[in-house]
Amino acid sequence: MRLCRFNDDQLGLVEDDVIRDVSAALDVLPSARWPYPLGDALISNLDAVRERVGEMRGQAEPYPTNSVFLKAPVGNPTKVVAAPVNYMKHLEEAIDDPETFSREHVRKIQETGLFLKAVSAIVGPSDGVKLRKTDRRNDHEIELVAVIGRKADRVSRDEALDYVAGYTIGLDMTIRGPEERSLRKSIDSYCVLGPWLVTADEIPDPSGLSLELKVNGEVRQSANTKDLIIDVPGLIEFASSFYTLQPGDVLMTGTPEGVGPVHPGDTITAEIKGVGVMNVGVSAA
Ligand code: MN
Numbered sequence: 001m002r003l004c005r006f007n008d009d010q011l012g013l014v015e016d017d018v019i020r021d022v023s024a025a026l027d028v029l030p031s032a033r034w035p036y037p038l039g040d041a042l043i044s045n046l047d048a049v050r051e052r053v054g055e056m057r058g059q060a061e062p063y064p065t066n067s068v069f070l071k072a073p074v075g076n077p078t079k080v081v082a083a084p085v086n087y088m089k090h091l092e093e094a095i096d097d098p099e100t101f102s103r104e105h106v107r108k109i110q111e112t113g114l115f116l117k118a119v120s121a122i123v124g125p126s127d128g129v130k131l132r133k134t135d136r137r138n139d140h141e142i143e144l145v146a147v148i149g150r151k152a153d154r155v156s157r158d159e160a161l162d163y164v165a166g167y168t169i170g171l172d173m174t175i176r177g178p179e180e181r182s183l184r185k186s187i188d189s190y191c192v193l194g195p196w197l198v199t200a201d202e203i204p205d206p207s208g209l210s211l212e213l214k215v216n217g218e219v220r221q222s223a224n225t226k227d228l229i230i231d232v233p234g235l236i237e238f239a240s241s242f243y244t245l246q247p248g249d250v251l252m253t254g255t256p257e258g259v260g261p262v263h264p265g266d267t268i269t270a271e272i273k274g275v276g277v278m279n280v281g282v283s284a285a
Contacts, residue, residue: 001013001050001053001198001199001201001202002014002015002196002197002198002199002202002276003049003053003073003166003196003197003199004019004068004070004071004073004194004195004196004197005070005071005072005073005075005124006019006063006068006069006070006071007063007068007069009071009075010023011023011025011026011042011049011053012063012068012196013053013057013060014065014195014196014276015062017064017065017066018062018063018064018065019062019063019064019065019068020057020060020061020062020063021060021061021062021063022052022053022056022057022060024052024056025049025052025053025056026042026049027052028045028048028049028051028052029041029042029045029049030045038078038246039076039077039078039151039246039247039248039249040074040075040076040077040246040247040248041076042074042075042248043074043147043148043149043165043247043248044150044247044248046149046165046199050199068126069124069126070124070125070126070194070195070196070278071123071124071126071127071194072122072123072124072127072192072193072194073124073147073168073193073194073195073196073197074122074147074168074193074197074248074250075248076119076248077119077122077147077246077248077249077250078119078246078248078249079116079119079243079245079246079249079250080116080117080118080119080121080122080191080249080250080252081114081115081116081235081239081245081249081250081251081252082114082115082116082117082143082172082181082185082251082252082254083109083114083230083235083251083252083253083254084105084109084112084114084115084181084254085105085106085107085108085109085112085229085254086109086228086229086230086235086253086254086255087223087227087228087229087254087255087256087257088227088229089223089227089256089257090254090255090256090257090259091106091108091229092257093257093258093259094106100137100176101176102176102177102178104178105181108229109229109230109254110230113238113242114235114238114239114242115180115181115182115185116182117172117182117185117186117190117191117252118182118186118191120186120188121185121186121187121188121189121190121191122191122192122193122250123188123189123191123192123193124192124193124194124195125192125194125195125278125279125280127189127192128189128280128281128282128283129171129173129189129190129192129262129268129280129281129282129283130188130189130283130284130285131262131263131264131282131283131284131285132175132187132285133175134263134264134284136175136176136177137175137176137177137261138173138174138175138176138261138262138263139173139174139175139176139259139260139261139262140171140173140213140215140220140221140259140260140262140268141171141172141173141174141255141259142169142170142171142211142212142213142221142255142256142270142272143169143170143171143172143211143252143253143254143255144167144169144170144206144209144211144225144232144253144272144275145167145168145169145170145193145250145251145252145253146164146166146167146206146232146235146236146251146253147164147165147166147167147168147197147248147249147250147251148163148164148165148236148245148246148247148248148249148250148251149163149164149165149166149200149247150163150165150247151244151245151246151247152236152240152244152245153240153244153245154240154241155236155237155240155245156237157233157234157236157237158233160232160233160234160236160237160240161200161204161206161232161233161236163236163240163245164200164206164232164236165197165199165200165247165248166197166198166199166200166202166203167197167198167200167203167206167272167274167275168193168194168195168196168197168198168275169193169194169195169270169271169272169275169276169278170191170192170193170250170252171191171192171268171270171280172185172190172191172252172255173185173187173189173190173191173192174190174259175187188285189285191250191252192270192278192280193250194276194278194280195276195277195278196276198274198275198276202274203274203275206225206231206232207225207226207228207231207232208224208225208226209224209225209272209273209274209275210222210223210224210225210272210273211223211224211225211256211270211271211272211273212270212271212272213258213268213269213270213271214268214269215260215262215266215267215268215269216266216267217269220258220259220260221255221256221257221258221259222256222258223256223257223258225253227256228253228254229254232251232253235251235253236251239251262282263282264282264283264284265282265283266281266282267279267280267281267282268280268281268282
């Protein structure tokens with residue numbers, strides 16, 4: 001099942017070329033008051049929501065897919081966990097260009113560990129990227145994103161995929177430079193998620209998905225998740241050995257080679273086979 005958030009925070013069921021408004025399925029979510037439980041309520045209750053969506057599908061109003069405003073499919077993650085330099089060829093291109101990639105950030109992922117992006121950086125494809133500090137190099141990074149489905153605390157890689165609710169595409173937008181990753185990658189709009197969530201049952205094995213990113217139609221990144229240094233189960237094991245992953249938490253798995261700058265006026269097209277394709281506009285903040 002493919003679920004999106006569109007227009008006025010409506011829940012959408014994505015079919016071939018229409019999105020059906022299944023917002024009424026959100027009625028199955030428990031009401032909550034402050035302090036809200038950690039995690040994303042939709043993801044925490046995904047099975048119940050999916051059942052209701054299936055029941056109401058026939059009566060749900062269809063919208064042409066290309067007519068809606070797509071927001072990020074996850075509303076309230078507690079953290080965005082991200083993998084630095086998790087493809088060997090990206091490590092090589094970073095080593096080869098020390099002017100762009102500060103030396104202290106170019107190490108093997110097993111040594112660097114993981115980093116966090118601020119959840120306030122999350123936007124959807126229709127929101128677009130709003131660049132800051134345009135005198136510096138602002139790069140695109142396409143990444144496969146796993147969305148965690150339930151609490152994961154010290155999970156082994158063998159059972160890790162049981163904790164995944166689904167997958168989406170992520171753009172880990174980045175200002176190059178010497179500062180900590182959490183600063184350079186947490187600018188508002190520097191975490192694009194979309195176009196929708198594909199539930200995990202549609203992608204039983206996330207290790208053979210091709211990714212492609214174009215800027216203004218020109219291919220910049222083209223790779224396959226089979227070349228991840230630490231794969232999705234390994235990343236879940238690694239992350240959950242340090243902290244508990246909550247429902248809705250976003251796991252960005254790292255970008256392959258071919259990263260490069262974007263400028264106001266550009267359009268990024270990001271595609272992962274089996275997940276979808278999204279167009280993201282770039283402007284100045
Ligand atoms: Mn990245």
